[in-house]
Amino acid sequence: MMQEKPSILLIHNTYLQKGGEDSIVEQEINILKQENYSVSVLFFNNSSNKFSYPFQLFFNLNAFWKVYSLVKKNKIDTVHVHNFYYKASASVFWAAKLAGAHTILTLHNYRLFCLNGFMYYQNQPCMLCHKEQSFQPGIERKCFKNSSIFSWALAKSNSWHKSIHTYSKNIDRFVVINPLQEQLLLDIGIGAAKIKFKSNFLTGLSNTPPPAFETRQDFYLFVGRLSEEKGIKDLVQAFKQNGKSLLIVGDGPLTEWVQQESNEKIQYSKAVARASLVALYASCTALVFPSRWFEGQPLTVIEAQSTGAIVIAAYSNNMSKMIEHETNGLLYSIEPTNQLNQVINNFESLSLATKQQMSKAAYEKYLANYTKENHIQAIKHLYHFESTK
Numbered sequence: 001m002m003q004e005k006p007s008i009l010l011i012h013n014t015y016l017q018k019g020g021e022d023s024i025v026e027q028e029i030n031i032l033k034q035e036n037y038s039v040s041v042l043f044f045n046n047s048s049n050k051f052s053y054p055f056q057l058f059f060n061l062n063a064f065w066k067v068y069s070l071v072k073k074n075k076i077d078t079v080h081v082h083n084f085y086y087k088a089s090a091s092v093f094w095a096a097k098l099a100g101a102h103t104i105l106t107l108h109n110y111r112l113f114c115l116n117g118f119m120y121y122q123n124q125p126c127m128l129c130h131k132e133q134s135f136q137p138g139i140e141r142k143c144f145k146n147s148s149i150f151s152w153a154l155a156k157s158n159s160w161h162k163s164i165h166t167y168s169k170n171i172d173r174f175v176v177i178n179p180l181q182e183q184l185l186l187d188i189g190i191g192a193a194k195i196k197f198k199s200n201f202l203t204g205l206s207n208t209p210p211p212a213f214e215t216r217q218d219f220y221l222f223v224g225r226l227s228e229e230k231g232i233k234d235l236v237q238a239f240k241q242n243g244k245s246l247l248i249v250g251d252g253p254l255t256e257w258v259q260q261e262s263n264e265k266i267q268y269s270k271a272v273a274r275a276s277l278v279a280l281y282a283s284c285t286a287l288v289f290p291s292r293w294f295e296g297q298p299l300t301v302i303e304a305q306s307t308g309a310i311v312i313a314a315y316s317n318n319m320s321k322m323i324e325h326e327t328n329g330l331l332y333s334i335e336p337t338n339q340l341n342q343v344i345n346n347f348e349s350l351s352l353a354t355k356q357q358m359s360k361a362a363y364e365k366y367l368a369n370y371t372k373e374n375h376i377q378a379i380k381h382l383y384h385f386e387s388t389k
Contacts, residue, residue: 005035005036005037005038005383005384006037006038006077006078006383006384007037007038007039007040007074007075007076007077007078008032008037008038008039008040008076008077008078008079008080008383009039009040009041009042009067009070009071009074009076009078009079009080009096009101010025010028010029010032010039010040010041010042010080010082011042011043011044011067011079011080011081011082011084011088011092012025012041012042012043012044012081012082012083013043013044013045013046013083013084013085013086013087013088014043014044014045014046014083015046015083020298020299021082021083021108021109023299024082024108024200024299025082025083027201027202027203028082028379029041030203031203031372031375031376031379032379035376035379037383038074040070040074040076042066042067042070044063044084044087044088045087046086046087056086056087056089057085057086057089057153057154057157058089058153058156058157058160059089059090059091059094060087060088060089060091061091063087063088063089063091063092063095064091064092064094064095065095066095067079067091067092067095067096067099068095068096068098068099071095071096071099071100071101072099072100076096076099076101077101077102077383078101078102078103078104078383079092079093079096079101079102079103079104080103080104080105080106080383081093081103081104081105081106082106082108083108084105085111085154086154089157090157090161090166090167093105093166093167093170093171094166094170096170097170102172102173103170103171103172103173104171104172104173104174104175104382105167105171105173105174105175106174106175106177106198107174107175107176107177107181107185108177108296109296110180110181110184110294112158112167112184112188113127113129113130113184113188114126114127114129114130114138114143115129115135115138115139115143115144115151115154115155116138116143116144118229118293118294119293119294120229120292120293120294121141121143123228123229123292124292125292125293125294130184130187135151135154135155135158135159136155138151138155139151139152139155162188167188167190168189168190171194172194173194173195173196173382174190174194174195174196175196175197175198175382176195176196176197176198177197177198177199177200177296177297178294178295178296178297178317178318178321179317179318179321180294180317180318181296182195182197196382198375198378198379198382199297199369199370199374199375199378200296200297200299200302200370201302201370201371201372201374201375202299202302202303202306202370202371202372203372207367207371209308209360209363210282210307210308210309210359210360210363211282211308212356213308213352213355213356213359214352214356215283216282216283216284216285217283217284217285218245218285219244219245219246219247219284219285220239220244220245220246220247220284220285220286220287220288220312220344221246221247221249221280221281221284221285221286221287221288221309222235222246222247222248222249222250222287222288222289222290223249223250223277223280223281223287223300223304224249224250224289224291224298224300225250225251225252226248226250226251226252226253226254226255226257226258227252227253227254228254228292229291229292229293230252230290230291230292230293231290231291231292231314231334232248232252232254232258232290233254233257234290234292234314234334234338234340235248235288235290235340236248236258236261236266237338238290238338238340238341238344239265239266240261240266241341242341242344242345243265244265244344245265245266245267246265246266246267246288247267247268247269247280247284248262248266248267248268248269249268249269249270249271249272249277249280250270250271251270251271255270277303278303278306278307281303281304281306281307281309282307282308282309284309285310286309286310286311286312286330286347287300287301287304287309287310287311287312288311288312288313288340289301289311289312289313289314289319290313290314290334290340291313291314291316291319292314292334294316294318295316295318295319296318297318297322301313301319301322301323302322302366302370304362305322305328305362305363305365305366305370306363306366306370307363308359308360308362308363309359309362310328310329310330310347310355310358310359310362311323311328311329311330311362312329312330312331312332312340312343312344312347313329313330313331313332314331314332314333314334314340315331315332315333315334319331322365324361324365326358327358327361328358328361328362328364328365329358329362330343330346330347331343
């Protein structure tokens with residue numbers, strides 16, 4: 001007998017500047033509705049008034065009662081939280097459990113373990129707070145909003161909720177998108193049985209095989225936030241040395257710097273429509289992904305692979321799960337010296353047949369892991385398992 005689909009309350013604290021996480025949540029809501037789940041949605045918006053942050057971080061009573069009332073009123077089976085920082089607060093888990101619902105948290109970043117959410121400090125990956133099992137280094141470094149007060153408030157909030165077992169007892173399942181998140185949860189005492197892997201996904205893309213590699217144009221592509229942790233300075237320096245054509249698409253704190261560094265070979269575009277962006281993926285020689293931080297599971301790479309684009313990425317354990325070196329893409333090291341140009345030269349020396357096979361493998365990686373159909377199967381298992389009462 002087919003099990004009845006559970007009723008879902010999806011909670012998300014949106015960001016002041018819309019990003020990939022917000023897009024993922026929107027897609028998740030649409031898929032659930034298309035699959036005829038009973039879906040209630042509760043969004044929280046962080047106030048631009050920073051004075052209110054420290055008070056909301058610990059336990060937002062207003063958010064608690066909103067969630068508790070919704071669960072009771074709509075007879076919610078499962079509450080799925082994507083982001084609870086800062087206005088929602090971890091109070092939403094207490095509300096859901098007290099109202100009788102199962103709870104799921106999807107980790108899109110590293111905020112539970114790192115005050116800035118990136119595990120990145122002074123242009124280098126950083127796991128100091130996690131290794132010391134203390135947020136004191138992050139407080140001293142003002143890692144949250146470059147403020148000692150806000151860093152202290154977030155640190156104390158995270159530590160307090162760990163001490164009262166908010167995360168260990170009031171969250172039934174943690175959804176992770178990469179192996180590092182899984183290990184970090186295990187390190188803080190979350191049982192392996194509570195941790196589930198679920199890939200990001202994309203909708204609205206063509207599931208037709210990519211064109212022959214020889215039809216691609218002679219330019220490399222970067223798409224993403226223009227910031228230090230994304231490796232944009234490494235990228236520009238490398239292409240100034242190799243003299244090859246590069247198109248940079250994106251925006252961020254280093255936009256002005258990128259514009260100043262642009263030349264005949266290094267072109268810049270602030271933003272393009274999604275259809276045009278997909279066309280760029282489908283026509284570039286390769287996508288370069290030079291990120292220096294512990295990326296989650298970037299949609300940029302997934303979108304590129306959906307067009308058969310070969311991705312050349314800075315190595316990390318997370319990226320090696322998406323890109324298999326010399327099979328569906330290429331990986332390079334950035335320490336002690338950046339090997340990007342060496343890898344590009346090796347790539348360009350490959351035969352056309354090898355590049356074509358690599359492009360085909362990139363597309364097959366997308367089909368096997370990141371489509372709407374894959375996601376539907378994943379949520380069926382996740383929600384139906386969780387909603388058994």
